Amino acid sequence: MTARAISFVEVGPRDGLQNEKAIVSTADKLELIRRSIAAGARRIEVTSFVNPKRVPQMADAEDVCAGLPLTGDVSFIGLVLNARGAERAIATGRLHELGAVCVATDGFAIANQGQTSDESVAAAKAIVAMAKGAGLKGQATIGASFGCPFEGEVSEDRVVAMAAELAEAEPVEVALADTIGVADPAHVSRLVRRVVAAVSPLPVRVHFHNTRGTGIANVWAAVEAGATVVDAALGGLGGCPFAPGAAGNVSSEDVVYMLHRAGVETGMDLSQLIEANRWLSGVMARELPSMVAKAPRFPKIVQE
Known part of the structure; x- marks a missing residue:
């Protein structure tokens, strides 16, 4: 039975921008966050605490955090890959959650984090513990859950075992990320159902890229299979600096349109998201990938 509601996570300020070559100003990142809040986002991945030489777009992580609005009903998430990143994130005093990442294959784990897959799981569990020790929440994502840019197919059994191990750290949720956009709805349905069973009662979160045009279908398959938290990025921007061929995230506008139409x-x-899309298009100086913002409004608003 399809869920009547999901928890929405806006990842545009981090995953949407991290692979952009033209540096987006801190002021524009903060405006993107403000517009996301105005559109209804109550969980926002605002930045990542990574080596600025490897990801220059995120070099202003502390400045972004310093400028975050003081609001009591929005949870700001900082992505961290190691203990040093976690320490930096905690030191800002402005975040509510740390997002840890482990990777399903050695090849991508080494490229992304300089460690093996098993080592990345241990690091993610340690980050969740650090978050909780600092009075924050910890969340854990399994990157390359549906396929790896270096090793190809990824064993579903491997991903399920990783999810079960992560659950031992008691994060707020376990997420499955299709980092390079290779998943199909049947694969998503199988894997999400298995992970839901493996980590229950923890929620399962999903993160899809639309590299091959299957992203929106994969969101639907995941929700029907029991995922209750969905990531998306305004405009469909996104990509990973360490995953060759990774293209944009599923767009916030497209995900919201589809789910709302389905009840x-x-x-x-949605109207606020489309307005924010037009603003962000100006910042990026190009049309963004999302489809709904380009299409006529449906259903049309009838003027009295």
């Missing part, structure tokens, strides 16, 4: 609530305002 699944997200807490988001």
